[in-house]
Amino acid sequence: MEAIFEKSQLGKPLIIAGPCSVESPEQFMSTITPLVNQGIEIIRGGIWKPRTRPGSFEGLGSIALPWIQDSKKQLRFKFATEVASARHVEEALKHGVDIFWIGARSTVNPFTVQEIAESLRGTSIPVMIKNPVNADLSLWIGAVERIQKAGISDIAVIHRGFSNFRDVVHRNSPLWQIAVEFRTYFPDMMMINDPSHISGKRSLVPIIAQKALDLNFDGLMIESHYTPDLAWSDAEQQLTPEDLQLLLQNLKTRKVRFESQETLNQLEEIRHQIDQADHDLLEALHRRMELVEKIGEYKKLNNVAVLQMERWKEIFKTRPEWAEKLAINPELIQEIFGLLHQESIRKQTEILDRK
Numbered sequence: 261m262e263a264i265f266e267k268s269q270l271g272k273p274l275i276i277a278g279p280c281s282v283e284s285p286e287q288f289m290s291t292i293t294p295l296v297n298q299g300i301e302i303i304r305g306g307i308w309k310p311r312t313r314p315g316s317f318e319g320l321g322s323i324a325l326p327w328i329q330d331s332k333k334q335l336r337f338k339f340a341t342e343v344a345s346a347r348h349v350e351e352a353l354k355h356g357v358d359i360f361w362i363g364a365r366s367t368v369n370p371f372t373v374q375e376i377a378e379s380l381r382g383t384s385i386p387v388m389i390k391n392p393v394n395a396d397l398s399l400w401i402g403a404v405e406r407i408q409k410a411g412i413s414d415i416a417v418i419h420r421g422f423s424n425f426r427d428v429v430h431r432n433s434p435l436w437q438i439a440v441e442f443r444t445y446f447p448d449m450m451m452i453n454d455p456s457h458i459s460g461k462r463s464l465v466p467i468i469a470q471k472a473l474d475l476n477f478d479g480l481m482i483e484s485h486y487t488p489d490l491a492w493s494d495a496e497q498q499l500t501p502e503d504l505q506l507l508l509q510n511l512k513t514r515k516v517r518f519e520s521q522e523t524l525n526q527l528e529e530i531r532h533q534i535d536q537a538d539h540d541l542l543e544a545l546h547r548r549m550e551l552v553e554k555i556g557e558y559k560k561l562n563n564v565a566v567l568q569m570e571r572w573k574e575i576f577k578t579r580p581e582w583a584e585k586l587a588i589n590p591e592l593i594q595e596i597f598g599l600l601h602q603e604s605i606r607k608q609t610e611i612l613d614r615k
């Protein structure tokens with residue numbers, strides 16, 4: 261069977277869409293018919309739903325699986341659903357589910373991931389692995405490795421954002437840098453963004469989707485429901501199939517790289533200037549460290565403590581102010597100087613404690 265998550269086959273982002281949960285044969289067909297007619301080939305739908313609080317709709321379970329099989333007699337699509345146990349895997353395989361995903365609440369738990377991995381052994385089903393709920397890159401990598409070790413090779417990952425405390429903008433904070441760092445470990449693995457779960461609200465979905473494409477994500481998984489306000493789960497973040505179509509039409513896809521020789525030459529020239537600027541930056545840092553060491557020796561000689569709060573407060577206030585005048589993000593400068601100060605303290609403590 262041809263791999264679904266093959267990056268090189270893609271000229272445009274892979275789109276996966278469908279309802280948060282499968283609610284009834286009518287709801288499923290009314291939602292997916294316009295989606296399939298739009299050209300969407302992979303339909304998502306929750307059968308088993310891990311919910312944070314009891315009492316929320318937890319999915320219909322196995323009774324929905326035959327409906328999906330029936331709908332495939334009328335429409336051509338591949339169906340993807342979340343599995344969280346060996347039993348889910350067994351039931352879903354029995355009913356011809358085409359693609360599985362491991363949810364964020366399962367990725368955090370190596371026991372669960374291992375159980376799923378064991379139950380997949382011997383199959384060649386494509387699997388998507390969502391990031392863990394907490395911002396832990398190793399857990400995400402570990403889950404991918406467990407699935408790979410079970411012999412599954414058609415794998416994609418889904419960036420759905422991370423749990424947070426009082427992020428008033430997002431339902432799940434994107435922490436894009438974690439997704440970017442993940443790519444350094446698996447550069448050839450397809451990474452799909454889930455703007456629905458990051459946004460938590462309809463209005464933000466297009467903005468997050470565009471940002472994902474700007475960051476060179478390979479695909480999008482977006483929740484869609486024919487009557488979103490009446491959805492049994494995630495009502496606020498689902499789009500009607502029409503709104504989804506509009507969103508997809510308005511998305512700007514970016515080229516992976518510069519193509520013409522002329523643009524490449526110009527890029528090369530600017531990168532050369534960046535090399536020079538970085539070199540100057542490092543020389544300035546080297547000079548700063550030498551001065552910090554000099555003060556360290558002076559503190560040792562006079563038996564004065566490393567931490568000088570007054571001076572540090574002054575630095576922490578003035579550097580971001582200087583940065584603003586140069587149109588540099590002051591928060592970045594605060595972070596950088598925070599790190600530099602930590603390093604000064606480490607170095608000076610070493611000097612003071614030297615015999």
Ligand SMILES: O=C(O)C(=O)C[C@]1(C(=O)O)C=C[C@@H](O)C=C1
Pocket residue numbers: 552555556566567568569571572575600601604605608
């Ligand atoms: O001014 C000093 O006393 C220093 O040692 C330098 C420095 C710095 O990194 O700028 C380091 C540690 C102090 O807490 C304050 C400032």
